[in-house]
Amino acid sequence: MVSLPFGMSLPQRLTRHEAIETLRRHLMSLTDDQHSICQVASEHGIFCGGFRRFPDVEFRERFHGSVSRRDGLTRSQQEYLANTWQLARQILQNVGLACDAQIQAHDTCGGWDDFSNEDLARFLRELLAADVTVVADREPVPVG
Numbered sequence: 551m552v553s554l555p556f557g558m559s560l561p562q563r564l565t566r567h568e569a570i571e572t573l574r575r576h577l578m579s580l581t582d583d584q585h586s587i588c589q590v591a592s593e594h595g596i597f598c599g600g601f602r603r604f605p606d607v608e609f610r611e612r613f614h615g616s617v618s619r620r621d622g623l624t625r626s627q628q629e630y631l632a633n634t635w636q637l638a639r640q641i642l643q644n645v646g647l648a649c650d651a652q653i654q655a656h657d658t659c660g661g662w663d664d665f666s667n668e669d670l671a672r673f674l675r676e677l678l679a680a681d682v683t684v685v686a687d688r689e690p691v692p693v694g
């Protein structure tokens with residue numbers, strides 16, 4: 551869990567857009583050009599759980615284009631390929647996180663659309679020790 555810098559706090563109530571923007575800033579600080587948030591979340595057991603939230607069969611189904619065509623790969627090797635694929639998607643779509651790429655594609659997951667407002671509040675609590683309520687937006691959330 552990471553606390554906000556000294557003297558900084560979040561309001562007790564955030565719109566969905568504000569919650570996603572806050573999470574996006576934090577999650578991007580955990581990633582780099584070789585590690586998607588899916589991989590980071592898997593390795594550290596944070597956020598949505600990343601690749602590891604899916605059992606082997608479901609993982610192969612979701613990442614069929616990059617993983618299932620290759621027989622005999624270990625789960626670790628499959629996740630490496632899926633991570634590389636996610637990073638490529640981010641570059642092609644010019645977004646910073648797989649969550650932003652997937653909100654457009656909805657092929658391996660739904661990106662931010664997979665998370666309820668309660669999920670977003672829980673992620674903020676777990677990652678930033680912020681006790682907030684997330685409420686609906688009046689307008690659609692812009693991508694990345």
